[in-house]
Amino acid sequence: MERLTVRVIINLREILMRSSILACVVGAAVLAFPASVVLAGDDALGSRSYEDYETPQACAACHVDIYQQWTQAMMSQAFTHHWDEIEYFELAVKHAQADPAFDPVQKGCNGCHAPLSYLAGDVPPPRPEEGSRANEGVTCDICHTITGRHGDTSFNFNWISEPGRVKYGNKEGAVSPHHETRLSEFLQTGEFCGTCHNEQNPYGMMVKSTQLEWAEGPYAAEGVPCHRCHMPRAEGQSAKMAAPGMVSQHLFHGAHDAGKVGGSVELRMHPEERELLFDDTVVVKVQLFNAKAGHKIPTGSVEDRIVWLHVTATDSEGTTWHLPVDPKGFDGEHWTIASDELAYQDLGIALGDPSFAGLPRDGVPVGDRIFRKPYLDPEGRMTIQQWYTKSFGPDYRLGPRETKIETFTWQLPDDLAMGEVTFRAVLNYKRLVQPVAEFLNVPADEYETIVINSASTWVEVYD
Ligand code: HEC
Ligand code: HEC
Ligand code: HEC
Ligand code: HEC
Ligand code: HEC
Numbered sequence: 135m136e137r138l139t140v141r142v143i144i145n146l147r148e149i150l151m152r153s154s155i156l157a158c159v160v161g162a163a164v165l166a167f168p169a170s171v172v173l174a175g176d177d178a179l180g181s182r183s184y185e186d187y188e189t190p191q192a193c194a195a196c197h198v199d200i201y202q203q204w205t206q207a208m209m210s211q212a213f214t215h216h217w218d219e220i221e222y223f224e225l226a227v228k229h230a231q232a233d234p235a236f237d238p239v240q241k242g243c244n245g246c247h248a249p250l251s252y253l254a255g256d257v258p259p260p261r262p263e264e265g266s267r268a269n270e271g272v273t274c275d276i277c278h279t280i281t282g283r284h285g286d287t288s289f290n291f292n293w294i295s296e297p298g299r300v301k302y303g304n305k306e307g308a309v310s311p312h313h314e315t316r317l318s319e320f321l322q323t324g325e326f327c328g329t330c331h332n333e334q335n336p337y338g339m340m341v342k343s344t345q346l347e348w349a350e351g352p353y354a355a356e357g358v359p360c361h362r363c364h365m366p367r368a369e370g371q372s373a374k375m376a377a378p379g380m381v382s383q384h385l386f387h388g389a390h391d392a393g394k395v396g397g398s399v400e401l402r403m404h405p406e407e408r409e410l411l412f413d414d415t416v417v418v419k420v421q422l423f424n425a426k427a428g429h430k431i432p433t434g435s436v437e438d439r440i441v442w443l444h445v446t447a448t449d450s451e452g453t454t455w456h457l458p459v460d461p462k463g464f465d466g467e468h469w470t471i472a473s474d475e476l477a478y479q480d481l482g483i484a485l486g487d488p489s490f491a492g493l494p495r496d497g498v499p500v501g502d503r504i505f506r507k508p509y510l511d512p513e514g515r516m517t518i519q520q521w522y523t524k525s526f527g528p529d530y531r532l533g534p535r536e537t538k539i540e541t542f543t544w545q546l547p548d549d550l551a552m553g554e555v556t557f558r559a560v561l562n563y564k565r566l567v568q569p570v571a572e573f574l575n576v577p578a579d580e581y582e583t584i585v586i587n588s589a590s591t592w593v594e595v596y597d
Contacts, residue, residue, distance in 0.1 A: 174284035175292040179241060180255025184267050186297040187250055187275040196312065196373040197274075200384045204274065207386040212271035213248040214262040217566065217580045222247070224574065225519060227258055228484035239336055239521045244268070245291035246330040249276045253295065272330070278302055280329075282320050288328030288345055304382060310373065324348050324359045331360075331434065333520070341437070341509065341520035347429040351534035354428075363428055364388070389434065389565050392584045398426040399532060401589035403559050409594050412552065416593055418457070418542045420445065420559045422505075424532040431532045437509040437518045438566045441531075441586070442472060442502045443559060445542050449595075450553035457557075458501025460541040466527040469508040469516065472496045477516035478570060497568035503540050505531050518570055546595060555593050561586040 173181045190210070194201040204210050212218065222243055230240035244252040244259060248268040251259040259268030278301040284292040301310075302318035309315070320326050328345025335341045348354050361382060370381040387394045399422050406417040420443065424431050432439035445457045461467055475495050482490025495516055496504065508527030511517040516527075532538060542557075563584040571581040 172281075172294050172296060174294045175245070175290050176238070176242065178245075178253055178291075178295070179257070180253070182253035182295070182297070184250055184254045184256075186253075187273070187279070189267075190270060190274050192312075193274045196310070196375065198374055199370065199381075200372065201274075203384040204386075207384060208388065208390055209272040209384075209386050210270070212246070213244075213251075213259070213268050214271065217571075217576050218247060219262055220574055220576060223258070223261065225481070225484045226521065228486075229519070229522070232483050232486070236336070236521060242290065246333070247271065249273075249291065249295075252291070275301075277321070280321065280326065281318070283325060283329055287332070288325045289332035289334050289340070291329055293326070293329040308372075308376075311375075322359065322361065324354060327360045335521050335523055337512075337524045339523050339526065341523055342434055344429045344433045347433060348534070351428065353534060358428065360428065389432075389439070395563055395584050395586060397587060398431060399423060399561055399586050400425045401559055401561055401587045403557060403589045403591045405557070405591055405593045407593070409596070410546065412546060412550065412595055412597055414546055414595075416447075416544045416546060416555075418445070418544070418557050418591065420540045420542070420589065421537055422532060422540065422561065423537045424534055428534055430529075430534065431505065432563070433531075435520075435565075436507050436531070437520050437523070438570075439506070440496065440498065440564045440567050441505040441561065442496075442498045443505075443540060443561050444499060444502050445557065445559045447544060448556045448558070449551040450555070451551040453549070453551065455544075455547065456499060456501065457542040457544050459503040460543050464528060464530075466508070467530075469527040470504050470506060470530045472498045472500050472502040472504055474500055478518060479515050480511040480513075480517050480519055480522055481570075481573075483522075493569040493573050495567075495569075498562070505538075507531055518567065550595060552595055552597055555595055556590060557592065558588065558590045560588045 190201060190204065226240045226243055230236040241257045244257050248259050248271065250270055250273065251257055251268040256268065260266040262269055275297060276295060279295050279297040280293045281296045281302065282294045284294060300314045300316050302316050302321055304317070304322050306317045324345050331342060331344040332340060332346055333342035340346065348360065364386050365382045365384060367380045367382050369378065371378055372381045389395060401420060401422055403418060403420040410416060432441050443459070446454050447457060448454045459471060461471065473495060476492035477495035479490055479492040482488050507529040509517050509520060509523040510525045510527060511522050512524040517523060563586050564581050566576060566581045568581050
């Protein structure tokens with residue numbers, strides 16, 4: 135993994151020096167100015183103290199609406215919410231205990247999920263029930279004291295945090311009785327979000343790439359950053375004493391909002407022929423259009439999420455059949471068609487059971503198409519442990535504004551009732567593959583089924 139080097143910022147002129155040779159040449163000049171060393175990424179571990187940052191409650195008195203929005207967003211729960219607690223303490227920390235090579239990874243989780251603890255060097259942080267400041271998660275004073283990023287690509291919390299009286303925002307000349315304000319161009323870019331929404335693991339795999347997916351898609355080209363969809367602007371007051379104006383709503387709604395996920399992909403379907411004889415074969419095509427997301431679906435925690443297309447046929451007497459998808463024949467396609475094979479054997483490392491047999495890979499009806507990018511462990515088995523991912527299977531997700539077509543070929547069964555046959559396609563979403571969730575006792579609301587969309591069509595069948 136690329137080692138992040140020290141970034142030196144000279145306060146007066148903000149000249150950056152990355153090369154040590156250059157640093158030597160101008161060393162005398164550096165000493166002549168009041169200089170501060172600001173660390174980013176891995177190097178920032180333990181470089182600050184909790185007291186350097188204000189609590190979100192300190193902002194709440196004036197930023198009333200923004201504070202309440204944030205408390206409802208996943209940002210405020212990035213350390214405390216159950217599934218995070220389970221994956222961090224039961225899997226990542228225990229994996230690092232079993233194999234110390236993963237100790238930096240275990241620490242690094244906090245760079246994005248509990249940045250204050252990471253900066254304070256308090257890792258692993260106390261469990262959520264102990265009520266430490268780790269519980270603040272991705273807090274106001276982290277995002278609003280970020281002044282830039284280290285390097286050319288956003289990933290692995292390579293933001294630069296300079297806490298203090300200045301809060302960086304999106305407006306010029308905002309006046310506050312509590313702090314100074316400064317306009318930040320960086321805060322308004324997708325690259326800002328990417329510092330936490332892209333992640334590279336110890337094998338060099340980009341196990342989170344939301345910002346990179348966005349950057350190569352149509353929305354970046356059109357100048358539409360993440361903020362327009364996840365922090366939409368509306369008329370209001372950004373603080374109690376502020377003049378009315380357009381305010382960026384701190385919604386950060388994503389996978390945990392069924393309304394955000396719902397409708398994000400649009401479905402239509404049609405048969406190749408509308409009228410058939412009782413012994414014919416029907417060919418039905420389904421179009422899936424990612425109309426709403428600025429990145430692929432699924433994105434982010436791709437190793438956890440499962441998005442699958444279920445198609446059925448119902449005859450005029452109400453009997454229903456399940457139609458498996460037609461394979462397309464691409465490499466690694468078997469990962470994208472639901473099966474009942476076992477996977478996730480690598481959970482055995484953290485569980486102290488090296489011969490762990492594994493769990494059902496998908497937990498959805500066999501034969502359904504799954505839109506995913508399989509994460510594979512060093513032995514080539516599917517894993518939900520992103521840090522233990524050494525390769526990927528095919529990237530069969532729905533890109534922004536991409537349309538994929540799935541075909542279902544079905545020999546009409548002998549016992550089909552004549553008349554109208556209705557086909558129905560449903561695209562479903564779960565935040566976590568169900569067999570894994572059940573095995574790890576993850577609360578049921580973390581693996582509820584969200585219907586993204588559905589469609590239907592029909593044919594007429596005659597004797
Ligand atoms: C005593 C009231 C008060 C408190 C406490 C307070 N602010 Fe503010 N803040 C304001 C006011 C007033 C503005 C100006 C709003 C405007 O004119 O749009 C402001 C503006 C901002 C801006 C926007 C700057 C810009 O360029 O758009 C940010 C960011 C901000 N505050 C962050 C914070 C954070 C983070 C905290 C807590 C650590 C905090 N504020 C605490 C009153 C407060
Ligand atoms: C994940 C990072 C993040 C967190 C956490 C966060 N903000 Fe922001 N905030 C932003 C970004 C980004 C903008 C600028 C949005 C834009 O460009 O449209 C912003 C804008 C603002 C503004 C100016 C709004 C406006 O349009 O005038 C204020 C005030 C503010 N934030 C306060 C807060 C407070 C208070 C909290 C905590 C309760 C908080 N923020 C938490 C990222 C964050
Ligand atoms: C300091 C790190 C950090 C920054 C910067 C950051 N995020 Fe996040 N974000 C997180 C973490 C960690 C989570 C996951 C919370 C959880 O589920 O544990 C998250 C969750 C989210 C979610 C919710 C996903 C869900 O499951 O519902 C959205 C949406 C989101 N972020 C958007 C943004 C956008 C847009 C920006 C930039 C304006 C941004 N984030 C900047 C760390 C960050
Ligand atoms: C055009 C609107 C749009 C843009 C631009 C956009 N998103 Fe999203 N985002 C969505 C929608 C819709 C969803 C819900 C569907 C889904 O889960 O992908 C979503 C979901 C998410 C999720 C949750 C994904 C999951 O499965 O946990 C995260 C995190 C997120 N977005 C972050 C970002 C970041 C970071 C950017 C910028 C780099 C961004 N988004 C740009 C619309 C957008
Ligand atoms: C580079 C930043 C970063 C690092 C490092 C990181 N995460 Fe995350 N994590 C995120 C973001 C951003 C999301 C939200 C993505 C989404 O909504 O799909 C997330 C989501 C998650 C989720 C899923 C929560 C949910 O909404 O379902 C879990 C669990 C999790 N992370 C655990 C970990 C563990 C354990 C580690 C360390 C091995 C880790 N993370 C390292 C940024 C990071």
